[in-house]
Amino acid sequence: MTEVASSSAVSEKTLAAQTAMDAVTLHVGDLDLMSSYYSEALAMEPIEERSRAAGVHRVLGRGEVPLVRLISTPGLPAVDPRQAGLFHTAFLFEDKASLAATVYRAAQDPRSRFVGSSDHLVSEAFYFTDPEGNGIELYVDRPRSEWTFRDGQLQMASNFLDPNAYLRAHLDEDVLAAGARRAGTVGHVHLQVGDIASARKFYVDLLGFETTVETYPGALFAAAGGYHHHVAMNTWNSGEAGPRAATLGLGDVAITVPQREDLDALVARLSAQQVQHQDTGRSVVVKDPWGTQVTIALPGTSTEELLSR
Helix, strand or coil: CCCCCCCCCCCCCCCCCCCEECCEEEEECCHHHHHHHHHHCCCCEEEEEEEECCEEEEEEEECCEEEEEEEECCCCCCCCCCCCEEEEEEEEECCHHHHHHHHHHHHHCCCCEEEEEEECCCEEEEEEECCCCCEEEEEEECCHHHCCEECCEECCCCEECCHHHHHHHHCCHHHHHHHHHCCEEEEEEEEECCCHHHHHHHHHHHCCCEEEECCCCCEEEEECCCCCCCEEEECCCCCCCCCCCCCCEEEEEEEECCCHHHHHHHHHHHHHCCCCEEECCCEEEEECCCCCEEEEECCCCCHHHHHHC
């Protein structure tokens, strides 16, 4: 992908409407197991890999779109569900047939643990856990014209969604056979945090997302450009959690912004609050209050750049 120059005005306080999520990085104990799981259960293809001193880095995705980077780190302790970090990575599909095909694949794989499914009013979602305890959401959005607001708050819910009925209605053999040729992206990332006030200060006040839903007990949803959420933060398992220990699981949350001026505005916000960060020219790297790394980069990130993070 090539970078497109933009002359649009840049907000000093909020992220651009074109902000999007990028490939999530996971530290994994068994690289071959995890690679085969994401390949077979979620229909992703290995795109590129690199051996580094600390281990092998492997990028998987659909087509040329990276969705996940797996870093082989077999010496680390297992994911602790009470620790700050990843609640789930949410993979967004372009239509119900693509979602149904991926849900069917994941459900058929004995290494998956099915967690549940919900109609969220703004989306339809299915939840799994991968073999090393990382949460996964597979979802499709409802049209924005169907989203509703009340007192300035986007209305979301967790209504029952029958997985078997959904598959009967939308599973298509041709789409299932297409596998990784059907598009997918990282739609949002849902995080476990120690407290919502600190999460709001970092992800909303500093990074520049805008709050969309704050009526769920123990949770906060935020986004750019009026989306239902690009990031979510909850304390359901991790209330009062302190800084993260080095474990398997989440290694980096990646976000893209349209132009360098957006990074400049972000750097100004971080500098004003004396928050340590690294500016590489094409990206800004910062850690949240619990030590989770967040990389905000220009679009068109190459696998070379991704592997070098």
